[in-house]
Amino acid sequence: MNVIIVKDRTEGGQKGFQVFKEAYQNGAKVFGLATGSTPVTTYEELTKSNLDFSQMTSVNLDEYVGLAPDHPQSYHYFMQKHLFDQKPFAHSYVPDGLNSDAAAETARYDQVIADNPIDLQILGLGQNGHIGFNEPGTDPALGTHKVQLTESTIKANARFFDNENEVPRYAYSMGIKSIMTSKHVLLEAFGEEKADAVKAMIEGPVTTDLPASFLQNHGHVTVIIDEAAASKLSQATL
Numbered sequence: 001m002n003v004i005i006v007k008d009r010t011e012g013g014q015k016g017f018q019v020f021k022e023a024y025q026n027g028a029k030v031f032g033l034a035t036g037s038t039p040v041t042t043y044e045e046l047t048k049s050n051l052d053f054s055q056m057t058s059v060n061l062d063e064y065v066g067l068a069p070d071h072p073q074s075y076h077y078f079m080q081k082h083l084f085d086q087k088p089f090a091h092s093y094v095p096d097g098l099n100s101d102a103a104a105e106t107a108r109y110d111q112v113i114a115d116n117p118i119d120l121q122i123l124g125l126g127q128n129g130h131i132g133f134n135e136p137g138t139d140p141a142l143g144t145h146k147v148q149l150t151e152s153t154i155k156a157n158a159r160f161f162d163n164e165n166e167v168p169r170y171a172y173s174m175g176i177k178s179i180m181t182s183k184h185v186l187l188e189a190f191g192e193e194k195a196d197a198v199k200a201m202i203e204g205p206v207t208t209d210l211p212a213s214f215l216q217n218h219g220h221v222t223v224i225i226d227e228a229a230a231s232k233l234s235q236a237t238l
């Protein structure tokens, strides 16, 4: 893993943008996108830039089950607001949270990924080490699947909803297997609350207990973290 330590999430966004720009200039056509607060500064830099995505494809990691695309907390809505309204792509795929047929929706989304191999996948990191919505214990051989969110993720995401009861209990998420097929992975993590997960991801064993640790088995990973998220790393990594 190529670990880049930045001062804060603003600088992280600038570095993240550089990674996007290089991938773009090297011919990337399919961008795997993530939601959450972490990639927002990178998306801000993308929207300010003159990069044109109108011939490109985007494939998002995950979506809450039960939320309509126009629900303000849906990941569809998030992507429109933070990126697509300013930088439209030719095709943008997000799992359909309103499809209650999980088998059909996950099979459909696996086909989307198979038809659009991802050149660059951006990821955030859950405090418990999840990527996408692949919670601890997830079988790394799974493709897109329906996930029951853990209590810790529900609590962490409650800040975006009026109260904890409104946080959906299920999501559709790309699997670790799908993420591992991306040519290049860019993982960003900012803040002290991510420091334990960052340390375990980089220095710990590869284990289902910490889904992001599987990235140690991927040949091309760039990690952008701020000083707070890097604060528990050992000298050998720094």
Ligand SMILES: N[C@@H]1[C@@H](O)[C@H](O)[C@@H](COP(=O)(O)O)O[C@@H]1O
Pocket: 034, 035, 036, 037, 038, 039, 061, 062, 123, 124, 125, 126, 127, 131, 132, 133, 153, 157
């Ligand atoms: N499904 C998302 C993840 O894709 C995201 O990476 C993570 C961290 O969120 P944040 O970036 O807001 O810390 O939480 C959510 O549960």
